[in-house]
Amino acid sequence: MKPISSKQLLHFYARMPEPLQQEVLEKTFEQYYTLKSRNTEGLNRSMLYHQALLFVLKQYNDTLTLGSAKKNSKELDSLDAKNKLQLKMFDSSQKRSAKKRSKLLDQYASLIYQLKEKEGKSYSQICLHLGKSKKFKVDTTYLCKLYPIIKQNIEDLKAMTMEKNSIL
Secondary structure, three states, rough: OOOOHHHHHHHHHHHOOHHHHHHHHHHHHHHHHHHOOOOOOOHHHHHHHHHHHHHHHHHHHHHHHOOOOOOOOOOOOHHHHHHHHHHHHHHHHHHOOOOHHHHHHOOOOOHHHHHHHHHHOOHHHHHHHHHOOOOOOOOOHHHHHHHHHHHHHHHHHHHHHHHHHHHO
């Protein structure tokens, strides 16, 4: 197996989800105090922190790159740790916010509705318009998929405003 560089380990840390990064930092502090008590070479504090961080990241990386259950049947505990770590990495990556969807449904919904219903533009023309005038790139198929939701939201909003006006 090829040794991993400190640059690769730090890149691995940057890709980690935030809760896992906090966990790594906690373990780094524990490792720092262990290294500090054994420091006979006179290394300064920053070097010790750096080495502790790299050591903990190496442990996490080794856990993730552990072999399969067939290969390492004696190491079922470490395979369990690998699976837990993979789940933590996966769970956080699934929770990213849908910025494009929220922008389409909130910010540009009325514009899209107006272009489609009142001006009779096609989805590809609407995508081009959003790209040119709003600097917002969106795929035609994604817009097709979201348009029924946009249309329903706009019509509900119109119905609510009509209701308010009739009450007043």
